[in-house]
Amino acid sequence: MKIKTIQDIERLEDTPLEHRLRGLQSTYDVIRRAARESPEKPVFHFLKTGGMDEKAVDISYAFFVGRVTQTANLFHDLGVGSGDVVSYILPNLPETHYILWGAEAAGIANPVNPMLDRDHMTGIMNAARSKILVIPADRDIRQKIKHIKDHVPSLKHIIQLGNNSGADPGDDVIFYDDVIDHYADDRLDSGRVFHRDDVCSLFHTGGTTGLPKLARHSHYNEIANARMTGLAIGMTSEDISFCGLPLFHVNGAFLTGLACFMTGATVLLATAAGFRTPEVIPNFWKIVEKYRVTYFSAVPTVYSSLLRIDMGGADVSSLRVAICGAAPMPCDVIEKFEGATGLVLLEGYGMTEGAAVSSCNPLYGERRGGSVGFHLPYQQMKTVILDAEGHYLRDCKTDEIGTVVLKGPNVFSGYLQEEANRQIWVADGWFNSGDMGRQDEQGYFWLTGRTRELIIRGGHNIDPAMIENALMRHDDIMAVAAVGKPDSYAGEVPVAYVVLETGADRDISGLLEFAKNHIAERAAVPKEIYLIDDLPLTAVGKIFKPALKQDAIRRATLAALADFGPGLNISVEADKTYGTVTRVSNVPEERIRDIRNIMGQYAFHTIINDKK
Template sequence: MPMPITAPFEGLKDVVAFEQQAEDVWLSKNSIYEAFCQTAERFASKVALTALPSGDPLGEGVSISFDQLLRGANQAANMFLGAGLERGETVCHLLPLSFQAFYTLLGAEAAGIVNAINPLLEPEHILGIAEAANATILVVPGSSLNEEVWQKASYVIDNLPSLKAVFVLGGGLECDGIKIFDFDEALSRQPADHVHQKEPGQLDDIVGYYHTGGTTGVPKLAPHTNRMQLIQMASTGFLMGVSEQDVMVAGLPLFHISGSIVSGLVPLMAGGTLVIPSPLGFRDPLVIGNYWRIVDKYRVSILGAVPTMLSALLNIPVGDADISSLRAGMTGGAAAPVEVLKAITEQTGVPMLEGYGMTEVTSFTTLQPRDGEVRFGSVGIRGPYVAIKAVLLDENGDISREADVNEIGVIVMRGTCVMPGYVQQVHNRSAFLAEGWINSGDLGRIDEDGYVWLTGRAKDLIIRSGHNIDPSLIEEALHEHPAVELAAAVGKPDSYAGEMPIAYVQFKPGAAATEDELKDFARERIAERAANPSDIHIVSEMPLTGVGKIFKPALRADATRRVFLQELSILDGLRDGYDVQVDNHPSLGMVARVELNDPQNSDLESQIKNQLGRFTTQHQIVWKVG
C-alpha cells in the first residue's frame, strides 16, 4: 500500500521519506479518468460538489455525489465523442463554475483534450487559443447567462472552420439542432454507465492545454499529460495533506491550474468535497462578503485563495461565524505580502501556507510545511518527485553552476510534473535548459533547510492578481504612437493586485504627448483589458544597459520608489525630508530603504510598517537623526 498523502509534512525529511515509494505506485492507473473512476467507486454516495444558488451564497445549495459526477462526466465524454471528437482534438470551453464545467473537465479528459479559456480575453485571443489547441468542440454559456461571452463565442464559431459541434449551457434561440445544441438536453440523451467508443488512455497522452496569459500573439499553450497530472495528485496531495474529510471552496477559474488542479482535481481525487460558491467564483463580491459564513455552514477545512482575495478577506470580520473547521490556508499564483500572511493567520487561527508552481509544472511544486515551521516570506519546501535548485546562467543562457546555499540564482525544476514542451515550439528553446531543467524565469535562493525564497524575476512578466501580462503587449501598442521613441512596461507594487502594469515612455526628438493621451492611445490597441497601464511616466532618457537594451530593474525600482513615497505622504507626523531608495539586497532581492530625518519613534515606525507591509516588496527603515 502506498504511503497516505496525509503523511506528516514537517520538513524536507518527510518529503524524502514519501519518495521512498516509487512514482510507479501512483501511476498504476493510465489516466486521470481511470483514477477518478476508482475514487468514484470508493466514495460513490459521498457529496463531491455542492453548488450554491447564484446571488445567494448562504442559500440552500444543490449537491451531487461522486457517482453522479462520474455519470455526468461519462455523459459529457459520450456527447463529445458522438459529435465527432477524435484523438488529438480538443474540447474548448468558456463555462462559468458549475456542475457542467466539471462534467466537461473530466469528460473531455476522458475522451480527448480539455482546454478551458479565460472568457475575459478578447475574441481574437480566444480564437487564437482555440486554433492552436486544435479545437473541434466548443462549450459556452448562452446569451441568457452571459451575453458578452456569447458574443465572443459567436466570433469563434464564425471564424473556426474546424468546429464540429457547439454545446450551449442555458441554450435557447442560439441552438439550431444542426451544429449548435443545448448542453443539458444533449447530455441527457447520452449513456452514463461508461464511456463508449473510447480507446484506453495512456500515461503520456495529452489531456489538457492551459494558456499562460495574454501576449501580443496567441498565449503559449502548456500541455498536461495523464502522467503529469497523476503524479501531482500524489505530490500536491501530500503537500496539502488532503483527504476525504476535506472541504474546499472552489472559487477559482478552471482555466487556471489553481482552479482546475489545486482546488479541483487534487481534492476530488482524494474524495474531498468542493463547494461552488457562485458561477463567478471569487469574482462575486457576495462570496467574499459572506466567505466566513460559507466556511461555517459547509465546514470548510482548507482556505484556498490567491493573495488578492486574502487582502479582501482581511476587511471582512469573522464575527460570530464558526470557522473552527479550518485546518490550514494555502495561497499561490503571485507573491503574497508577508504582513498579509501574518494577519490572515492571526485572523483565522490557522497557518496561511504560501506555495509555488507554474502552469508548466502542473501544480504546486513547493509549499510551506503544514506540520512544521512556517517561514513567512518563503514559498516553502519542494514536494515529492520534483527537483528544484537555484542556478547561475552564463551569457548564453546556459547553466554555469548551481548557486550556493542562500545565493540568489534562477529557479529551475525537473521531474515528472514538467510539461513536454509548449504547443508552439518556438517558445521551447528559452523554456528548457540542459538535462530537462525548466527555466522558471524567477530569481530566488534556497536556504540550508530547503526553504525556497523568491527574490524577483529574471523574466519581465507582470503578474496582476495571479494573471500573467506580457509587457510587450503594452510596449508594442505604445510604439505605434508617432511621438514615442522608446516604451517599456513594468509592474508597480500594488497592495491588492500584487502588481499593476505601468509604462515608461521616451519621446522622439521634438515630439510630445500627454500621459492621458498615451493612455487612451494604448487602451484602444491593447486587446487584453487587464494589461492597460494604470500609469504612464514620461522620461527624458530611458535607462539602458551597456549593450543598449532598456534596463528594466531601474524602472521597477523607480516605480517602487514612487509608490512608497505616495504611501508615506499620507502618514500623520512624518516630517519633510524623508526619502525612499530602492536597491538590490544580496539575499532579499529588491528592498526599499526608507530614510527618515526624524528622531527614532516607535509609533511612527509602526505606522510605516503597517502602511508598507501590505506590499510584497520588503522595506527597511533608516533613522538619520536621533
C-alpha cells in the first residue's frame, strides 16, 4: 500500500505486525531468510575509494550469511554468551557488518565511534563490560589500544581485521583473516535459541553527564523498526541503498542496512569513511547513475554539499527518494535540492532509543516542508503536557506544543546505566523523547525545540556537559554553559557562554585552545566562546538555557545579515506555534527577498517585517 495519509497507515495496521514478522525472532533470522531466498544476489557493492574508474567489490547474500555465522562462532569460541558484549571501533567495511550481526547472533554488539578519544572509548566499554574488542588495521586506533587494555578489566580479547603480516610478534591480538575460515559457516555452534526480547545491541547516544548513555536494543526492536521503515518508504527487493553514514550509528546500520536485508535489497557501501571520503561527494551523482541507486539517507550538511555539485547530465532516474532525519533541515535547502535534482526529499524523525526511525513524511502524499511527517506504522507517537517534575498531565490539543512521546515495538527498554532511566518514561510506558513539538489536524508532526539539551552538529549528537565539564577544569572559569548556535551548513555548532573568575585574563583564544586540548570529541569543541557577567538562572537557581539559545540565534542572525547594515531590528522570542521565532523588521521592500533567501538556510523560523 502506498502511504498518502494517516488513514493509509491505519489501514496498514489492520494487518498485525506479527504477521509481517512471521518466522523472525532475531536479526540473524532476517539475514538467513534473505540468503535463503536470493543466495547469489549481491547484498553489498563495496567501493574502496569512490573513484569513477573503480570496480565495486560484490558480496552475495550467501557469502554474507556464511561470514556472519563464522564470526558468531569465533565469538562463541572466545567465550561470548548471549549476555556478553562485543565492542567494535570500525569504519564502514563489509567486515563491519560481519562483526555487528555476528556479535548480535552470539551476544550483544556495542558499536563505538572511532572519532572519540581513548578515555571516552574506555568509559563506554567499561559501562558495557565489553569482553571482546574488534579494531581495524589502523595505526591511530592501535595507539589507543594499550590504554584501553589497561583500563577495561572485563576485556579478554582484541581482534584486528586483516592478517598478521608485518605485525609486532609481541602483540596479544587475534587476526580476523587468519582464523575466520576455521569456523563453520552453516550453523551456530552455540545452538542458541533466540528470543525476541533478548538484548542484542548497545548503541551509545548523548548523555547528560558527559559520558554517552548505552541504549539497549532487543532483537524485536531492531527487526520491527526495519519492517516498519520499509513499509513507510515502500522498500522492495529491487532497491539499492547508498550507505554513506557511519555504521556505529543507527541510521547507517539500520536504515541503509537491516531494513535492506529485511526485503532482500542491496546496499552500496560507499567507502570506509562514507560521505567523509573526498571523492564521494564530487562523484555522487555518477555513482548513483552507475549502480542505479534507488534511495539514500544523509544529514543536512551532505545535502548542502550536493547542491554545490554539478550533476553533469548524470542519469539519476533510478533514485526515487532521499531521506533526511538526523537534524532539522532548512526548508530552503529542501526546495533547492528538489528543484535542482527533481528528487523527492523526505524529512523524518528518529532517535537511537527508537531503533532509528519514528516518523516520516509520506512518499506518495503531501510532503510538508519543516514537518517530520506521520508516525511510522505500528508505532504510536503523540505530544503531551508534563508538569515541572516530568509527570503526565494530559494529551495536547491539535497544534498545541508539548513533549513528544513514543511507544511501540521499536522503542527500547531503557539505558544500560540505571541512573540514566530516571524520568524517561511517561505514564503507561510512553518514552519521553526530550523533544518538543505539535501535531496538526492531518496528523503531521512538527518539532519546535528540545527539552533535552543535546546539540546536533551535522547529525552528530553532542552532549553539552562534555564541553562544560572540560572547560570547568580551567582555573579562570567560574561558570559555563554550552548550547547550539544555528549554522547554515551544519545545522548547529557548539558555543560556550563563560563567566570568568574576578580578575581573570579575558583571553578567548587561550580558552578555545584549552577546549581543543581537553574535550573528548573534536566535533564538540566550541566554535566560539562568549564572555558574559552572569549566566541566566531560573527561579530555583538553575541555568536557564533557553535564554542562551535565543541569544545564540540572535548572534547567528546578526552575522548572516551583517552586509545589510545596522538599520535592521532583530529580535528572538518564544512562539506558541514554532517554539522560537526570529523577527527581522525595518527591512526595505527591495531587500526582503534577499533576506528571505539567506534566512531560509537556517532551521529556525524567521518573520520579516511582521506588523504584530
